[in-house]
Amino acid sequence: MNDLSRLCIHTATTKPWSVEMAVEEYARSGVRGITVWRDALAGRDPAAVGRRISDAGLEVVSLCRGGFFPAVGADARKRAIDDNLRAVKEAEALGAPLIVLVCGADPAQPLESSRAQIAEGITAVGKRAAEAGVKLAVEPLHPMYADTRSAVNTMQSANDMCEHLGDPNVGVAVDVYHIWWDPNAIGEIQRCGAAGRLFAFHVCDWNVPTRDFLLDRELMGEGCIDIRRFREAVDSSGFSGFIEVEIFSTQYWSTEQSLYLQKVISAYRQHV
Amino acid sequence: MNDLSRLCIHTATTKPWSVEMAVEEYARSGVRGITVWRDALAGRDPAAVGRRISDAGLEVVSLCRGGFFPAVGADARKRAIDDNLRAVKEAEALGAPLIVLVCGADPAQPLESSRAQIAEGITAVGKRAAEAGVKLAVEPLHPMYADTRSAVNTMQSANDMCEHLGDPNVGVAVDVYHIWWDPNAIGEIQRCGAAGRLFAFHVCDWNVPTRDFLLDRELMGEGCIDIRRFREAVDSSGFSGFIEVEIFSTQYWSTEQSLYLQKVISAYRQHV
Numbered sequence: 001m002n003d004l005s006r007l008c009i010h011t012a013t014t015k016p017w018s019v020e021m022a023v024e025e026y027a028r029s030g031v032r033g034i035t036v037w038r039d040a041l042a043g044r045d046p047a048a049v050g051r052r053i054s055d056a057g058l059e060v061v062s063l064c065r066g067g068f069f070p071a072v073g074a075d076a077r078k079r080a081i082d083d084n085l086r087a088v089k090e091a092e093a094l095g096a097p098l099i100v101l102v103c104g105a106d107p108a109q110p111l112e113s114s115r116a117q118i119a120e121g122i123t124a125v126g127k128r129a130a131e132a133g134v135k136l137a138v139e140p141l142h143p144m145y146a147d148t149r150s151a152v153n154t155m156q157s158a159n160d161m162c163e164h165l166g167d168p169n170v171g172v173a174v175d176v177y178h179i180w181w182d183p184n185a186i187g188e189i190q191r192c193g194a195a196g197r198l199f200a201f202h203v204c205d206w207n208v209p210t211r212d213f214l215l216d217r218e219l220m221g222e223g224c225i226d227i228r229r230f231r232e233a234v235d236s237s238g239f240s241g242f243i244e245v246e247i248f249s250t251q252y253w254s255t256e257q258s259l260y261l262q263k264v265i266s267a268y269r270q271h272v
Numbered sequence: 273m274n275d276l277s278r279l280c281i282h283t284a285t286t287k288p289w290s291v292e293m294a295v296e297e298y299a300r301s302g303v304r305g306i307t308v309w310r311d312a313l314a315g316r317d318p319a320a321v322g323r324r325i326s327d328a329g330l331e332v333v334s335l336c337r338g339g340f341f342p343a344v345g346a347d348a349r350k351r352a353i354d355d356n357l358r359a360v361k362e363a364e365a366l367g368a369p370l371i372v373l374v375c376g377a378d379p380a381q382p383l384e385s386s387r388a389q390i391a392e393g394i395t396a397v398g399k400r401a402a403e404a405g406v407k408l409a410v411e412p413l414h415p416m417y418a419d420t421r422s423a424v425n426t427m428q429s430a431n432d433m434c435e436h437l438g439d440p441n442v443g444v445a446v447d448v449y450h451i452w453w454d455p456n457a458i459g460e461i462q463r464c465g466a467a468g469r470l471f472a473f474h475v476c477d478w479n480v481p482t483r484d485f486l487l488d489r490e491l492m493g494e495g496c497i498d499i500r501r502f503r504e505a506v507d508s509s510g511f512s513g514f515i516e517v518e519i520f521s522t523q524y525w526s527t528e529q530s531l532y533l534q535k536v537i538s539a540y541r542q543h544v
């Protein structure tokens with residue numbers, strides 16, 4: 001995408017920067033959207049951060065992240081729901097129209113139980129989120145995270161979950177990193193778009209070889225994902241929102257972040 | 273399974289042992305089957321190893337592993353097919369009725385191309401394998417291996433591949449480690465069994481957290497996979513063959529292997 005009008009960057013992508021620094025640098029480089037991670041809000045007034053973002057000419061795309069609903073104990077599940085209700089308040093104050101849900105999983109119980117608890121958790125938060133004008137997006141996570149991070153691991157599973165919930169305020173966040181390997185992914189993207197549920201689109205690349213389960217994501221074009229194909233599929237399913245760059249990388253975080261930001265933008269232009 | 277009559281162990285599970293040592297120790301402990309990895313045959317006459325195995329009262333369950341068919345270059349694909357033809361010869365000499373295929377993937381090309389090349393490779397080897405009385409089993413690998421190890425990452429994909437090939441000599445090796453996260457896995461196991469294509473069943477467990485992409489598998493019961501549920505599903509789909517313990521673990525390999533073997537047997541009794 002040569003045009004940067006749909007480019008959004010996650011604060012976690014440039015994790016060494018404070019949210020204030022990220023806003024300033026993104027705006028200066030022509031980035032138009034920002035997804036704010038909750039850790040970037042620590043000790044700050046979300047409304048003030050939201051004003052700073054809009055004053056800089058940026059748009060808040062989403063708040064990352066809610067979720068982590070499943071747990072063997074009912075008390076822990078209640079605490080997770082309370083935390084998600086706080087996230088809704090933060091999103092509302094920040095001006096974020098969407099919360100991305102990393103749904104969670106508890107390895108001490110069957111995945112089916114975790115999935116049922118995810119549905120219960122989203123239902124428990126859904127009404128308040130809708131009242132606040134905040135949508136919720138289930139993000140299917142790569143199956144390598146099925147033990148502790150998410151029991152929703154494919155686009156099909158996310159679509160099925162949303163269909164089961166039947167709440168027009170609940171949709172799906174598509175991240176190429178999690179679904180690129182799946183022969184059903186393109187078809188399920190179409191299904192998701194046709195149902196009006198494709199709420200967010202995240203990009204980065206899969207490093208070959210990948211050396212860390214969490215923090216070894218790559219710049220677009222440096223790995224093995226055909227990102228453009230997914231972008232075109234997402235667009236042709238009816239999506240016209242921001243394209244969000246979400247890269248967790250101890251390697252890139254250890255480099256000079258302004259130069260890295262220029263690499264992100266260049267990779268976006270060439271490979272998304 | 274309290275009864276050990278279906279217990280098979282992979283030589284790679286006790287990698288520090290030579291195949292001769294493994295045969296002796298497995299037989300002494302009441303293990304009835306052995307799956308031989310090709311590296312364990314290095315510098316040996318496969319027929320002599322086969323005789324040693326049957327003399328010890330063990331059965332050869334399969335030869336691991338063939339596959340790795342995809343490559344961007346035609347020469348490399350030809351070399352892969354030649355290597356698989358050699359594996360068929362080794363299996364025949366060893367007396368292995370089955371070769372397990374880790375199908376391969378080349379990150380420099382789309383997964384669809386790798387899948388097409390896998391089908392071509394299996395077809396190129398299929399006739400010779402059938403003549404030798406050696407079956408071939410496509411093993412779907414966890415999606416975290418989709419970059420370089422296999423473009424076949426779900427039971428559905430393996431079943432589709434076999435259906436497409438239409439060769440009664442080609443089936444599926446089910447390994448709980450690769451498919452445990454998949455909501456479609458049980459249904460696809462039933463589909464596989466109903467088609468008479470469930471040729472092998474491998475067990476181990478998923479470590480929480482997993483610290484290495486390859487060599488951090490767990491003893492059954494120590495991780496988060498509901499192994500018994502999968503064993504029951506496999507059995508009720510009509511499978512009555514060996515249950516193969518395949519654990520790659522730098523941690524367990526660094527311990528005393530006779531004690532570790534007793535742990536494997538105890539875990540099999542309790543959790544399979």
